[in-house]
Amino acid sequence: MTQMNNLAFIDSQNMHLSTQKSSTPWRIDMKRLRVYLAEKYHVNEAYLFIGAYEPKYQDMYTSFQQYGYIVVFREHGANLTGKKKGNVDVDIVFHVMRMLHENREFDKVVLVSGDGDYKRMVDYLIKINKFEKLLLPSEENYSSLYKAITAEYYAFMDTPSMRVNKRRGI
Numbered sequence: 001m002t003q004m005n006n007l008a009f010i011d012s013q014n015m016h017l018s019t020q021k022s023s024t025p026w027r028i029d030m031k032r033l034r035v036y037l038a039e040k041y042h043v044n045e046a047y048l049f050i051g052a053y054e055p056k057y058q059d060m061y062t063s064f065q066q067y068g069y070i071v072v073f074r075e076h077g078a079n080l081t082g083k084k085k086g087n088v089d090v091d092i093v094f095h096v097m098r099m100l101h102e103n104r105e106f107d108k109v110v111l112v113s114g115d116g117d118y119k120r121m122v123d124y125l126i127k128i129n130k131f132e133k134l135l136l137p138s139e140e141n142y143s144s145l146y147k148a149i150t151a152e153y154y155a156f157m158d159t160p161s162m163r164v165n166k167r168r169g170i
Contacts, residue, residue: 004042005107006042006043006108007046008043008046008110009092010047011089012050012088013049013051015028018136018140018141021138021141023140029163030064032162042107048070049072049088051074074091092111097121110132110135112135113134118134133154
């Protein structure tokens with residue numbers, strides 16, 4: 001059996017906000033998430049879409065890269081300093097569609113987000129057999145649009161194994 005070559009696309013803003021808005025807020029262990037994506041979904045490349053670059057978070061960005069993420073920042077005009085919003089939805093859709101258009105060699109896509117703005121892309125990827133899984137950060141906070149897809153295409157991330165372990169300070 002040949003090894004799968006799946007790609008993950010992570011909407012970090014949606015992932016963070018979904019977990020923080022839960023009735024019991026929690027943080028995702030990003031190091032464990034990268035291992036989970038590789039082991040469970042055969043993800044070779046995990047693109048972490050962050051939003052605008054902010055120098056004060058450089059240590060965090062460096063840690064994400066050390067964990068194996070490809071960090072992607074959103075372009076913003078200089079006049080938006082201090083008012084920058086994540087809004088990575090279009091960037092993720094564009095990135096996936098460009099890879100398809102350019103015939104990039106990969107098997108399937110894993111999407112980490114509960115944002116319904118991705119629904120059309122998810123439907124299309126399912127239709128062309130290029131979709132592996134939608135990982136929803138929270139059972140409480142995800143778009144009702146995803147209730148129409150079958151359970152084989154989604155999973156929830158709000159499990160103890162995905163949470164930051166406070167005792168180890170991870």
